[in-house]
Each structure stands twice: as structure tokens, then as C-alpha cells.
Amino acid sequence: MTVVAEGLSKAYGRHTVLDHLDLTVPSGAIYALLGPNGAGKTTTVRLLATLLRPDSGRASVAGFDVVDARSEVRRRISLTGQHAALDEQQTGEENLRMVARLTGLSRAAARERAGQLLERFALTDAAGRRVKTYSGGMRRRLDLAAGLVGEPEVMFLDEPTTGLDPRSRQAVWEEVARLASAGVTIFLTTQYLEEADRLADRIALLHRGRLVAEGTAAELKHRVAGERLELTLADADAYEHAELMLGGRIVRRDPARSTLEVATDGSGAHVRELLDALDPGRTLVERFAVRSSTLDDVFLEVTADV
Structure with a gap:
């Protein structure tokens, strides 16, 4: 070395x-x-x-x-x-x-x-x-x-x-x-x-x-999940409901933007499963996006309690 x-x-x-x-x-x-x-x-x-x-x-x-x-x-x-x-x-x-x-x-x-x-x-x-x-x-x-x-x-x-x-x-x-x-x-x-x-x-x-x-x-x-599903909720009530339902699966919260992020493997099947379970009536989620984890995610994760 x-x-x-x-x-x-x-x-x-x-x-x-x-x-x-x-x-x-x-x-x-x-x-x-x-x-x-x-x-x-x-x-x-x-x-x-x-x-x-x-x-x-x-x-x-x-x-x-x-x-x-x-x-x-x-x-x-x-x-x-x-x-x-x-x-x-x-x-x-x-x-x-x-x-x-x-x-x-x-x-x-x-x-x-x-x-x-x-x-x-x-x-x-x-x-x-x-x-x-x-x-x-x-x-x-x-x-x-x-x-x-x-x-x-x-x-x-x-x-x-x-x-x-x-x-x-x-x-x-x-x-x-x-x-x-x-x-x-x-x-x-x-x-x-x-x-x-x-x-x-x-x-x-x-x-x-x-x-x-x-x-x-x-x-x-990979330490903070390889892929993430970013959910933008329709309003404050929808955000609160989604946060309660998703619980420990949430990897990042942003109440100011009404967004939550959860880990996913990035496949269409898994994304559909998450959306169907969270929002079967199609009224809570305004839009969503699948993205790869970044070093920003890593840094925020590992320094959260330091």
C-alpha cells in the first residue's frame, strides 16, 4: 500500500x-x-x-x-x-x-x-x-x-x-x-x-x-439500495397516509416536496406491486420515478446519526 x-x-x-x-x-x-x-x-x-x-x-x-x-x-x-x-x-x-x-x-x-x-x-x-x-x-x-x-x-x-x-x-x-x-x-x-x-x-x-x-x-x-422509487404524493394527507403505510421501507423523506423514496429492484413488476399496494385507487400518487442511488444518498444515509 x-x-x-x-x-x-x-x-x-x-x-x-x-x-x-x-x-x-x-x-x-x-x-x-x-x-x-x-x-x-x-x-x-x-x-x-x-x-x-x-x-x-x-x-x-x-x-x-x-x-x-x-x-x-x-x-x-x-x-x-x-x-x-x-x-x-x-x-x-x-x-x-x-x-x-x-x-x-x-x-x-x-x-x-x-x-x-x-x-x-x-x-x-x-x-x-x-x-x-x-x-x-x-x-x-x-x-x-x-x-x-x-x-x-x-x-x-x-x-x-x-x-x-x-x-x-x-x-x-x-x-x-x-x-x-x-x-x-x-x-x-x-x-x-x-x-x-x-x-x-x-x-x-x-x-x-x-x-x-x-x-x-x-x-x-448498494449500501443504501441500488434503485429507488421516488413518489410524489398529491397532498399533505396523501403524504401522511403513504408514510404510514410504507413505514420502514422508506429510505428518504422530504415533507416540503411531498416526496418519499423506497428501495426497489428497479423491475416493472416490483414497481407495479408497490404502487398497487400503496395507491389502489390511483388518487394518492401524483407521479413517480425510478432512479439509481447516488453518493448524495450514501452520504445522507451514513451521516444521519453521526
Whole structure:
């Protein structure tokens, strides 16, 4: 395993930010740590990237302890934070050459490496422009390129698409997938459920500093039922009647919208059976829809009582 955490904890005063986190990330995988703001995602990344020391527990990255072998860990990782760490007064090429020189490359090697990365991230045409003129998507791509100058084994991406437009987000997703296919282990934090669903081989759900669920997207969705029948009831009385009849089969309630959701196998026979049993007179259900469970459903389910 490339990243391992055992009982990792961090607190600031009386406020526990991370509470005995256990996780393992296989080599070459995309692992997504998913959760809302304040869940502990960035703290986890900072601990694993040796920027913070844990209060308890231990962690290793690329086979080295993040406390006892910080220098070895840092040689093997890169970290791309929520905000691009670029010099806006320099050009894109100058930024990459500077990073390359800081990693120990010669001037000639730094120039060559910058050129390779500019081409890889489709930034060659903008290489001579100051970064302050770049769009948000271009800055993010340049920041990712800077993180690859040293050819890391593990890349930590802390909410890499926050604030990007859909087209730029798509471009970043495609590049992350290419990095993983090339053998780079990606540790990704995000609050976008779609992002985790789209990219990750495995997903961990973090809530209030605790790991509340972990698995593939399919495994997590199956945990809260693979298919759901969403019922929109005709009025408040119909809603109350349906809620009473369906009881424990309900997986989500939304009184404001007069909707209930129940688990189903998605087959026509099962849907008809449910509708006939609930509304034989065809007066209670205004409309219905069958849909697959989403990571939104998973997160709401597993954090309901946490």
C-alpha cells in the first residue's frame, strides 16, 4: 500500500479535527476523501504530506513514516492545494523552470522539463504569458504541471477543481485519470460527489473528523439500495397516509416536496406491486420515478446519526 494511516488524530485545543482515521491506498489508485467543509479533509492531507504532526496514530507514504522520515516522504510526493501556488508575475514557463531548479535540475534540464509539461498540459501557446493573465482552468493545469516536475510517486490533490467552470473541471478530471493510468497514486479530496463518483477507484466518506464509510462507488451505493422509487404524493394527507403505510421501507423523506423514496429492484413488476399496494385507487400518487442511488444518498444515509 502506498498510503497507510492508522489511528490518525489531530485536535486544536478542545476541537477534534481528525478522530482516529484508518485508511489504506493501493499503489496507482485514485482514492477520494469525500466530505463537506470542515470534515477534516485538508487536515488529513496536511498530515500525510508532512505539513502537520499527528497528535496520535501513525501514517506512512511510499513506505516512509510521515514523522520519522519526513524528508524521504517529501522526495516522493507532490501537493496541489485548493489555491494555485504560482508566481503570477512570472510566465508559465518561468514558474515551471523555477520549480525544476528547486528540485535540483540543471538549467538545461529544467528548461527541457518545463517544455515537456507545458506541452502535456496544453499550455505551450501560453508559456510566455504572465500567469496573472491565465484563466482559472489554465492556472489549475499549470499548478498540476508544477506538481509533476519532480515525477512524484504520490500526488495529493486537495479540492483541485474548486471554483472551476464545468469545461475546466472536465479537463482536470481527464488529466487526473491520465496520471493514474501512468502509475501515479492520486489522493484526492473533494466536496463534489460527482467528482468522486467519476474519478475514484475507492471512496472514503469523512464526517466531523471520522471515517463513516469506505468502498467503491458501487459498493457504497448498494449500501443504501441500488434503485429507488421516488413518489410524489398529491397532498399533505396523501403524504401522511403513504408514510404510514410504507413505514420502514422508506429510505428518504422530504415533507416540503411531498416526496418519499423506497428501495426497489428497479423491475416493472416490483414497481407495479408497490404502487398497487400503496395507491389502489390511483388518487394518492401524483407521479413517480425510478432512479439509481447516488453518493448524495450514501452520504445522507451514513451521516444521519453521526
